Amino acid sequence: MIRVVLLSLALLLPFAAGAVQPDEILDDPVLEDRARDISAGLRCLVCRNESIDESNAELARDLRLLVRERLVAGDSDREVVDFVVDRYGEYVLLNPPARGSTLILWLAGPALLLLGLGVSISFLRRRSQATAPDEAALSDDEAARLAEIMKD
Amino acid sequence: MIVELGHFALVLAFMVAIFQMIVPMIGAAQGRPGWMAVADPAATAQFVLTAISFGALTYAFVTSDFSLSLVVNNSHTLKPMIYKITGVWGNHEGSLLLWVLILTLFGAMAAWFGKGLPPTLRARVLAVQSSVAVAFFAFILFTSNPFLRLETPPFNGQDLNPLLQDPGLAFHPPFLYLGYVGLSMAFSFAVAALIEGRVDAAWGRWVRPWTLAAWVFLSIGIGLGSWWAYYELGWGGFWFWDPVENASFMPWLISAALLHSAIVVEKREALKSWTILLAILAFGFSLIGTFIVRSGVLTSVHAFANDPERGVYILGILVVFMGGALLLFALRAGIMEAKGVFSTVSRESALVVNNLLLAVSCFVVFIGTIWPLIAEMFFDRTLSVGPPFFNAAFTPFVILLAIVLPIGAMLPWKRGKIGRAMRPLIGAAALAVAAVLFTYAMFTGDSALGPLVIGLSVWLVAGAVVDLWSRTGRGDVRNRLSRLTRLPRADWGKATAHAGFGLTMFGIAALTTYQIEDIRVAQEGEPYQVGAYEIELVEVRRLEGPNYLTTMATIQVTDHGEVLDLLYPERRIYPVAGMPTTEAGINNGFTRDVYVVIGDPQENGGWAVRTYIKPFANWIWGGSIIMALGGFLSLSDRRYRVAAGAAKAKRAPVGGVPAE
Numbered sequence: 149m150i151r152v153v154l155l156s157l158a159l160l161l162p163f164a165a166g167a168v169q170p171d172e173i174l175d176d177p178v179l180e181d182r183a184r185d186i187s188a189g190l191r192c193l194v195c196r197n198e199s200i201d202e203s204n205a206e207l208a209r210d211l212r213l214l215v216r217e218r219l220v221a222g223d224s225d226r227e228v229v230d231f232v233v234d235r236y237g238e239y240v241l242l243n244p245p246a247r248g249s250t251l252i253l254w255l256a257g258p259a260l261l262l263l264g265l266g267v268s269i270s271f272l273r274r275r276s277q278a279t280a281p282d283e284a285a286l287s288d289d290e291a292a293r294l295a296e297i298m299k300d
Numbered sequence: 301m302i303v304e305l306g307h308f309a310l311v312l313a314f315m316v317a318i319f320q321m322i323v324p325m326i327g328a329a330q331g332r333p334g335w336m337a338v339a340d341p342a343a344t345a346q347f348v349l350t351a352i353s354f355g356a357l358t359y360a361f362v363t364s365d366f367s368l369s370l371v372v373n374n375s376h377t378l379k380p381m382i383y384k385i386t387g388v389w390g391n392h393e394g395s396l397l398l399w400v401l402i403l404t405l406f407g408a409m410a411a412w413f414g415k416g417l418p419p420t421l422r423a424r425v426l427a428v429q430s431s432v433a434v435a436f437f438a439f440i441l442f443t444s445n446p447f448l449r450l451e452t453p454p455f456n457g458q459d460l461n462p463l464l465q466d467p468g469l470a471f472h473p474p475f476l477y478l479g480y481v482g483l484s485m486a487f488s489f490a491v492a493a494l495i496e497g498r499v500d501a502a503w504g505r506w507v508r509p510w511t512l513a514a515w516v517f518l519s520i521g522i523g524l525g526s527w528w529a530y531y532e533l534g535w536g537g538f539w540f541w542d543p544v545e546n547a548s549f550m551p552w553l554i555s556a557a558l559l560h561s562a563i564v565v566e567k568r569e570a571l572k573s574w575t576i577l578l579a580i581l582a583f584g585f586s587l588i589g590t591f592i593v594r595s596g597v598l599t600s601v602h603a604f605a606n607d608p609e610r611g612v613y614i615l616g617i618l619v620v621f622m623g624g625a626l627l628l629f630a631l632r633a634g635i636m637e638a639k640g641v642f643s644t645v646s647r648e649s650a651l652v653v654n655n656l657l658l659a660v661s662c663f664v665v666f667i668g669t670i671w672p673l674i675a676e677m678f679f680d681r682t683l684s685v686g687p688p689f690f691n692a693a694f695t696p697f698v699i700l701l702a703i704v705l706p707i708g709a710m711l712p713w714k715r716g717k718i719g720r721a722m723r724p725l726i727g728a729a730a731l732a733v734a735a736v737l738f739t740y741a742m743f744t745g746d747s748a749l750g751p752l753v754i755g756l757s758v759w760l761v762a763g764a765v766v767d768l769w770s771r772t773g774r775g776d777v778r779n780r781l782s783r784l785t786r787l788p789r790a791d792w793g794k795a796t797a798h799a800g801f802g803l804t805m806f807g808i809a810a811l812t813t814y815q816i817e818d819i820r821v822a823q824e825g826e827p828y829q830v831g832a833y834e835i836e837l838v839e840v841r842r843l844e845g846p847n848y849l850t851t852m853a854t855i856q857v858t859d860h861g862e863v864l865d866l867l868y869p870e871r872r873i874y875p876v877a878g879m880p881t882t883e884a885g886i887n888n889g890f891t892r893d894v895y896v897v898i899g900d901p902q903e904n905g906g907w908a909v910r911t912y913i914k915p916f917a918n919w920i921w922g923g924s925i926i927m928a929l930g931g932f933l934s935l936s937d938r939r940y941r942v943a944a945g946a947a948k949a950k951r952a953p954v955g956g957v958p959a960e
Binding site: 167191202238241249253264 | 543
């Protein structure tokens with residue numbers, strides 16, 4: 149049983165040294181560059197978190213060849229990606245487009261930064277205007293102890 | 301017999317943990333010294349018992365005791381001894397046992413070295429720490445017992461996952477766990493302080509070393525993992541934004557924020573409730589990390605250790621501890637009064653900015669990691685969030701952080717002027733701009749971001765040097781040099797860690813922007829040129845290792861007619877585990893790595909060979925090591941070496957910033 153699990157895992161694991169094969173490379177270096185860029189943004193659907201550019205899987209190879217085929221046929225980068233998305237769905241995109249609910253994902257970081265800035269600025273304002281509360285909160289014993297701790 | 305002893309010791313440790321969770325807590329609430337004092341021996345006993353248990357499991361692995369199902373599934377008699385030992389934690393059950401071993405070790409250390417703590421705080425810290433231990437002991441004993449026997453033991457085992465049979469990965473988990481679990485101490489201190497209702501400078505001084513140690517271990521652990529990915533996965537990637545990597549990166553970011561905000565608590569008695577919140581969140585992210593790795597809820601390359609049922613249990617632990625702690629925080633945070641007053645331009649404010657940027661960048665990683673789950677559950681969309689998203693969404697915050705860091709580090713406490721802090725940094729800024737222009741003009745790379753980040757890394761390193769130098773006050777150079785050697789180690793640590801951060805950024809920018817790649821069919825004995833080097837496939841042999849078969853190539857690297865190195869990239873097959881792996885051949889250099897990988901044999905003769913020239917690759921991990929070293933330096937500062945209050949030596953005041 150474990151053997152089977154491991155074997156099936158082995159098929160999914162990044163059996164590296166794979167990725168782009170010499171025979172896939174296009175003669176035109178500009179097209180090849182574009183192909184590599186596009187491949188890095190497309191997910192290998194049967195892998196765990198790998199782009200087709202990195203993956204050794206058969207499907208990744210097919211996709212790499214498909215991307216190159218479309219490029220040679222004269223498609224723009226955009227058209228190639230749209231073509232692949234039409235076939236495999238948006239799951240294939242490693243860079244989710246900022247549309248619809250995915251906007252939340254893209255805007256979450258900047259929004260939190262703005263919120264945090266607002267809170268921090270109001271906090272800093274208050275802090276710079278505040279006066280230090282008196283030390284009476286500590287009992288004499290505690291104050292002595294604190295003084296000893298702070299002595300360094 | 302020894303295995304049963306180990307099992308028994310584990311159950312006993314569980315019992316002791318329950319005792320230690322309850323009795324000192326009640327003792328602290330009712331002011332009973334005896335009840336509080338039992339926490340110390342209990343913490344020691346817990347550690348000793350867990351160590352015995354761990355020792356017994358190690359013994360079973362070393363002697364290949366195949367009556368234990370865990371050993372059968374993860375070991376093999378032919379496996380080299382070192383991997384028999386590391387195999388103890390190369391699996392779910394054993395790694396959890398390592399987790400509690402470290403947890404109880406830290407608890408015991410708090411008991412041994414915590415004599416200076418107020419007794420009620422110490423009792424509460426140890427009780428909270430023990431409650432975490434109880435949860436994990438129960439998890440191990442009830443769902444993941446490593447000591448289960450088989451009725452009919454097989455003759456041999458099924459071997460450890462070959463990817464784990466590697467020095468880089470063998471020691472990656474222990475360091476990560478030291479980090480994760482170190483944050484449990486910060487958590488225990490935070491919760492104990494909330495129960496106690498008091499947070500003061502002494503508290504900050506107590507929490508910081510634990511956080512710092514945890515952060516150092518996380519840095520080393522993450523660095524090891526990334527280094528492993530670099531040489532093992534076969535195309536020299538070093539970071540994939542894989543959920544499991546993110547799981548270790550999030551606690552690292554939050555603990556970096558925490559160790560900075562704890563400085564403010566320690567020196568200025570401000571940002572108290574925020575620091576408490578960070579301490580809770582930092583451990584929360586450690587638990588989330590454990591959940592992600594152990595449950596496999598987000599599929600990833602690391603999912604060899606997954607199991608959904610166990611995932612639910614860890615989720616339970618997460619909910620109970622985070623929910624409980626955050627509730628307590630909501631109830632009690634209001635009573636913590638800030639004392640220190642500071643102006644808007646000050647070191648305190650700079651550290652607030654640091655915290656803001658680190659926390660937001662952590663949040664970006666977090667939401668990117670779990671977004672596929674959210675999108676599927678709430679929006680019915682199946683989508684992927686991969687490296688392009690993280691690179692785009694995360695990098696801006698790091699760039700902001702790098703811009704602000706050297707200035708913030710120079711600002712004085714309480715009240716400062718930007719202009720005054722900037723003046724000594726003019727040289728560093730000029731150097732950084734020069735670096736941007738130089739790299740932009742001289743090299744063609746993949747993106748314009750490369751030169752910018754390289755400039756920033758120069759800014760960081762030069763800023764760290766200026767920071768250290770400015771601390772030596774005024775006077776002639778010889779005087780200042782001699783003062784430099786007498787600066788507190790914390791100052792050295794700070795400058796070292798900040799410079800290390802710059803070096804890592806430099807390595808990443810150089811590698812990702814200026815790498816040269818060559819993929820081709822190479823014929824034996826036909827050299828070809830890659831960058832400045834001549835590469836020749838000399839021969840390909842098939843050999844047998846201790847527990848694997850290998851195809852090993854010999855590749856000669858020539859630099860301007862001189863033979864530089866012979867590299868031996870391999871493709872291995874581990875027949876027992878039925879898994880292939882690649883071993884890259886790497887010539888490590890200070891300014892570049894030559895990295896070759898052997899691929900498939902081609903139909904018309906020859907082999908697929910990939911060659912990469914990776915500029916400044918080692919600086920990435922060198923920088924992490926320097927960052928960790930900075931942490932160690934700071935940790936070895938006199939203030940932390942001794943229990944708070946015991947240090948009588950008065951530190952000579954050093955010019956520059958009035959620190960305390």
